[in-house]
Amino acid sequence: MAMVSKTRNMLEGLVREGSFKWLIKNRTEFDEEFEEMKHSPSGGRNWIPELSPVANLVVRRCSKILGISTNELRENFDLEASDSLKHPSQYARNMLEYCSFRALALSTQVVGYLEDRSFRRLTFDMMLAWEFPAASSQPFVNMGDDVTVGMEAFARIAPAVPVIANVIISDNLFEVLTASSGGRLQFSAYDKYLSGLERAIRKLRTQSESSLLSKLRLEQGEKILEVDGTVTTQPVLQHVGISTWPGRLILTDYALYFEALRVVSFDKPKRYDLSEDLKQVVKPELTGPWGTRLFDKAVFYKSVSLSEPVVMEFPELKGHTRRDYWLAIIREILYVHRFIHKYRITGVERDEAILKATLGIVRVQALKEISSASSPCYESLLMFNLCDQLPGGDLILEALANMSSSRELDRTNHSKTGSRMYSMSTLAMASSLGFVFGTSSNDNEAGLCVGEVTVGDMTPLERALKESRSNYKKVVVAQATVDGVKVDGIDTNVAVMQELLFPVRAVGKWLLSLAYWEDSLKSSVFCLFFSYIIFRGWLGYAAALLLVFMAIFMVLSRLCSQGSVYELKVIAPPAMNAMEQLLAVQNAISQAEELIQDGNIVLLKLRALLLSIFPQASERLVVAFVCMALILAFLPSKYVILLVFLETFTMYSPLRKASTERWTRRMREWWFSIPAAPVVIERARDDKKRR
The missing domain is CATH 1.10.287 (Helix Hairpins)
Structure with a gap:
């Protein structure tokens, strides 16, 4: 009783002294929990002295969710954690992560957990506690609706719930959520994002259960991820050859479907498979009337199963945001299946890889709904798109594949040892959202599976990602210098090139x-x-x-140089008006055409020589080839090189200059006497059907 009374007096003293003023500015759930702890007889026993006040309250909430006392949680951590995790400098944060991961794993087994505002607040408070875990750390912000968290805390806690984020895109997601708040995440923005995420998941579930799309004849387990073109004023246009159809475009986690619009209904859907290795090419494309390339609003799709490419156009008044979104999500599904084929992923791991891509698209949909600012870079929010762009992205995917291949072994080991050092799998958490992915997604294990984050340590995936981001920063800096030295105008670029090539020209x-x-x-x-x-x-x-x-x-x-940068100084040529620039371009095109013509003539004359169209010249060439072959066959290479060097370098010496000029003239006359091989130009017939 003396210990309880002493702890209660200590807590009351902290409040009177103002140490908890950041907690009681506005009455929140923390206030209520703090009051409950203060008046509880076990409050002192449940207080962990190594943890900060906010971390203690988060751990207490975790203990309530898990149904065990705080002391039992601490004893379990001390028993399961290695000595490195229990080092005094890291004990508080590792203890907090341990409790958080266990509580989140249990909370996410409840159906509809994303709709629960207390769950949203819990995850946010875990991030706050992660920033200030130790008793010696004191936050410099008030505890309330205006409290904010940083990127490191978000990137550490949010991926523990794979529906919210994953370690690959967490930094980019955080930047989008904090674009208007100075790089710190507010709970209002976080709560708004989770609300949008919940609506996007509900939409995904509704689309897959819709009877209007039953005629697609989806394969078992195939989920509809996005639909566009249902509004007649904003259709999707499909271009095949010179034919164009308006219609509806549907993306699933395995394929792309297009339904051409008829008078009162949609035509039979055309399926473009994204799951098989068909050498698909998906890229942005320009479209326009009568084949002109004017509008950057389309997606180009090509595969070996198609006789000709297909272009999907997304008309909008200005910009190409709609096209960029569809380009990114189509590529995400294509890339995840390439990942599956490359690393031969099967079973539960295959379902989980597809689910990761699906959840990435769901996050982008949620951000599109809640964001009023300019659209973010969709590729940076989709993990397989991002790995395709990042330097070392292949190493990230390799680490991800290795984690998938070792998942079954880890699951077995953890079920035997009872380890709680890992976050929960994506499939297990997704099953509580109201739908099931894949045929092997049921996971009834009591223990926690291997996830993308571990208590107090970095997974191989995180290490590969960290190195890739470090290299990416170097690429960004290098690209900034490239963009900074680009100049406009043909004459100015020629002047820069001449200055750069000055040493080569001098040599x-x-x-x-x-x-x-x-x-x-x-x-x-x-x-x-x-x-x-x-x-x-x-x-x-x-x-x-x-x-x-x-x-x-x-x-x-x-x-x-001692760190200084030598700048290249170029004297800019006189400015050219628009007409002079057009004439310069026309002159450059004419010169390029002449060079191509001369090149074609050389090739045609060589063809004539090889085909003996001019027998006398061909005979001389045959004799020359035979002599050169004999020299190369019987003379050592160093003597051949010496002969070539002496022949080339002494051509214009005083002793050989006259004979060289005479020999050069004869060679030129011989070359001019060779006729070019004939060429017949035929126009290709247009046999395509016109509709």
Whole structure:
């Protein structure tokens, strides 16, 4: 009794001194729980001195959910946790995570748990307690509706409920939710998101049970994820060749369906399979009247099962948000099935992978509903889309696949040992949302399965993700420099390129001056020096020495620069008006056309030589090929290289200049005398049906 009285007096003293003023500014559930703890005879015994006040109250709520006392929870943690988890510097946070994961696992087994506002508040308070877990930590915010949490706390607690987030997209999701609140998450925004998430899940369940879509003849377990084009004023247009149909587009977790709109009903749906390995290509596409490419509002779909590509257009007055959304969710389903095929995932793990993609789409739908600002980057909120873009994303998927392959073993081990160090599986939590995914999603285990987060440690998935994000930051910085140096105008870009190529041009001019023997002494020394290197077989050493010299130059440049950046200074050419720019473009196109024509002529003349259309020239070429073959076959390679070098470098020496000019003239005359192979241009016939 003395201990209880002492603890009660301590709590009352803390309130009088103002230590809990951040808790009692506005009366909340914490106030009621605190009052209950203060007047409870067991209040002192249930107080864990290593934890902060807010962490103690969260742990107490967890103990109520689990039906055991706080002391029993602590004893279980001390028994199951390793010594590293019980280190004094990390004890409070690890203890909090342990209690939170166990309580969340039990809470999410209740049907409709996402609708319960007390559950939403519990998860948010867990994030707050995670930020201030230890008794020595004191939050600098008031405890109430205006309290906020940071990204690390959200990324740690939210993935413990896979419906809310997962470790791959949690940071990006947090940025979207805090776009208008300065990087801190408010409970009002969090509660609004969960409400939207619950409505999106209800919509998903309703769509899959709808009788209007029964004629799709879905496969067993196939779920309808999104439908568009039901409003006649905003249809989806399907383009196949030159034909166009308005209609309704439906995405499931296995395929894409399009129903062409007739007078009073929809036509038989066309199925585009996303689950099989059909070499599908899904990308943005431009459309326009009569085949013109004007409007960036369509999705291009191609697979080996189709004779020609299909284009789905999403008309809207401005922008292409509607198309971007559909492009992202179609790719998400395509990528998850590629992931399944690549790592040969089957059974429960296969169902869980598809569910992860499905929940990602549900989150995007919830954010679309509640967000009034500009639409977020959908790819960054869908885990398989994001892994396709992140550097090292393949390593993230590999870690995810390894976690899936070891899930059965972990589940067996945990059921034997009774371990509670892991969060719950996605399928087990999703079954409480009112629908079942896959054929193997029933999970009646009493223990907790391997999840994406573990108490006091990072999973291989989290480590791969952390490294990928670190590399991605470098890519973002590098891309910012790329965007910063882009200039407008053909003439300005040409000036920049000329300045960048100045060292190469200088070396080229120096080599040409040596090759044309403008200074006989320098050319003679250069020729003798390289001839000796080739003769001794030192070309490999020479190349290695050149690379070492470049490495030394780079190191010296780094040491001399001392962090400063050498800027490239370019003198901008005179400004050009619109007409001059058009003429410059036209001139560049004409020059490019001439180069292509000259290239085609060279290829046609070579074709004529190979086919002996001009026998005399072909005979000479045959003799030249035979001689070259004999030289290459019987002469050592270093002598061949030496002969080629001497032949090339001494062509314009004083002794050979006259003969070289004469030989060059004869070669030019011989080349001009070769006729080009004939070409017949035929126009392709358009046999496509017009509707």
